[in-house]
Amino acid sequence: MYARPLFVVVGIFRAFSSEAAPGPDPAAVACSSGGQIPIEFIPVFAVRPPPPQARLGMSTGCGYTLAIMNDAIQPGSETPPQADSPELSVVVPTFNERDNVTVLYRRLAATLTGIAWEVVFVDDNSPDGTWEVVRGLARKDSRVRCIRRIGRRGLSGACIEGILASSGPYAAVIDADLQHDETQLPKMVGLLQSGEAELVVGSRYVEGGSADSFNKQRAGASHLATEVARRALKVEVADPMSGFFMIRRDRFEELAPQLSTQGFKILLDVIATAQGQLRTIEIPYTFGSRQHGESKLDSMVALDFLGLVLAKLTNDVVSLRFLLFAMVGGTGLVVHLTALFIAHEILQMPFAEAQAIGALIAMTSNFILNNFLTYRDQRLKGFAILRGLLLFYVVCGVGLLANVGVAFAVFDQEPIWWLAGAAGALMGVVWNYAMSGLFVWRKR
Numbered sequence: 529m530y531a532r533p534l535f536v537v538v539g540i541f542r543a544f545s546s547e548a549a550p551g552p553d554p555a556a557v558a559c560s561s562g563g564q565i566p567i568e569f570i571p572v573f574a575v576r577p578p579p580p581q582a583r584l585g586m587s588t589g590c591g592y593t594l595a596i597m598n599d600a601i602q603p604g605s606e607t608p609p610q611a612d613s614p615e616l617s618v619v620v621p622t623f624n625e626r627d628n629v630t631v632l633y634r635r636l637a638a639t640l641t642g643i644a645w646e647v648v649f650v651d652d653n654s655p656d657g658t659w660e661v662v663r664g665l666a667r668k669d670s671r672v673r674c675i676r677r678i679g680r681r682g683l684s685g686a687c688i689e690g691i692l693a694s695s696g697p698y699a700a701v702i703d704a705d706l707q708h709d710e711t712q713l714p715k716m717v718g719l720l721q722s723g724e725a726e727l728v729v730g731s732r733y734v735e736g737g738s739a740d741s742f743n744k745q746r747a748g749a750s751h752l753a754t755e756v757a758r759r760a761l762k763v764e765v766a767d768p769m770s771g772f773f774m775i776r777r778d779r780f781e782e783l784a785p786q787l788s789t790q791g792f793k794i795l796l797d798v799i800a801t802a803q804g805q806l807r808t809i810e811i812p813y814t815f816g817s818r819q820h821g822e823s824k825l826d827s828m829v830a831l832d833f834l835g836l837v838l839a840k841l842t843n844d845v846v847s848l849r850f851l852l853f854a855m856v857g858g859t860g861l862v863v864h865l866t867a868l869f870i871a872h873e874i875l876q877m878p879f880a881e882a883q884a885i886g887a888l889i890a891m892t893s894n895f896i897l898n899n900f901l902t903y904r905d906q907r908l909k910g911f912a913i914l915r916g917l918l919l920f921y922v923v924c925g926v927g928l929l930a931n932v933g934v935a936f937a938v939f940d941q942e943p944i945w946w947l948a949g950a951a952g953a954l955m956g957v958v959w960n961y962a963m964s965g966l967f968v969w970r971k972r
């Protein structure tokens with residue numbers, strides 16, 4: 529009798545886990561399965577990128593493989609490619625980089641002579657008004673564009689959105705803070721144009737590269753993360769943590785539906801998702817020091833990183849968000865038992881009341897932690913916190929009913945207490961996760 533609701537909830541969870549982390553960004557593409565392109569279909573000696581028809585013809589895994597473009601979607605012979613349509617789209621994620629964007633723009637203009645280029649700044653509504661500065665640049669130079677995202681945060685998501693919002697056959701990602709070396713871009717384009725590579729990585733850890741500006745702690749963490757990624761995900765690139773790379777658009781578009789929009793490690797995600805099917809060349813560069821503003825990488829980055837490794841190891845079954853949500857649920861249990869102990873054993877309250885208080889405190893602490901950790905890219909602020917908290921109570925209340933219901937049903941069939949308990953708990957967490965994403969931390 530409970531089997532049907534369980535299926536429904538598992539179905540909802542699946543839809544969510546593919547939406548929440550590795551799924552497509554709202555602005556992204558509509559296809560969701562995103563299979564790998566067999567290696568034999570990858571053009572090896574493409575001196576110029578293949579024409580759009582050929583590229584679409586290769587595109588697999590979206591369920592709508594197009595062998596030939598029909599008339600309705602063909603651009604038509606009367607519209608030849610414009611001479612100034614960009615060959616290279618440079619994507620720059622920004623958060624509080626007001627004092628850096630103009631300098632970067634000037635440097636790009638100086639170094640990219642001879643290449644048709646455009647730059648897309650993706651700004652997460654920076655409080656310092658970075659987007660205003662970019663708008664000013666865009667008004668003077670149509671090669672500059674600005675995406676101002678409201679209610680969202682995240683480096684990876686910003687890069688993905690920027691690449692998908694542009695159309696040059698080659699897309700580069702570069703930080704706004706001038707720590708990456710933009711003078712490498714022409715060389716990177718050359719390697720993609722010649723067909724030698726499909727992905728070019730600006731690398732600190734190949735001969736000739738360096739990250740001297742890192743302090744000891746940061747250097748240690750960077751090396752450790754690189755080692756873990758290389759061993760756990762069998763990534764062979766020396767610097768998969770680099771935030772500086774260039775990729776062929778067609779290859780990126782294939783991988784995009786499977787990339788996580790959370791976190792910092794977009795390159796690692798790209799490489800791990802491609803599973804060795806991306807011809808990659810690393811070129812050395814020196815990671816400079818920041819002139820203005822400060823780094824946004826904090827201790828949460830470690831968590832993001834572990835989440836990404838886990839997601840890739842489990843073939844995206846476990847999303848980072850779900851993992852964090854479940855971990856927070858685990859801390860909630862400890863909070864609950866502690867509160868119950870204090871209320872019942874120390875304050876001598878009747879069990880039922882003590883239990884209710886314990887549950888309320890645990891739900892509240894879960895809500896706060898989820899708002900800070902699990903959904904920090906969509907963090908509720910101000911009055912929305914109160915509304916969110918009340919909704920969270922309702923969601924968890926129903927989740928508890930589902931939990932007990934499933935546990936009873938399982939126990940009825942198979943009177944094994946721990947199996948029934950675990951099934952109930954799993955039902956509860958899946959329900960709470962799915963419903964919280966729908967009602968409490970809604971994507972804008």
Ligand code: GDD
Nearest residue numbers: 621622623652681682683686703704769770771823824825
């Ligand atoms: N849109 C958006 N949203 N941009 C962001 C966000 C965000 O939430 N967080 C950071 N950025 C932007 C910054 O404004 C900057 O342009 C770039 O992303 C890199 O952020 P930093 O805060 O400067 O990171 P970092 O210098 O400590 O680390 C960088 O270099 C490492 C080594 O190459 C990043 O690129 C790392 O990913 C990279 O591992």
Ligand code: MN
Nearest residue numbers: 703705707823
């Ligand atoms: Mn930086």
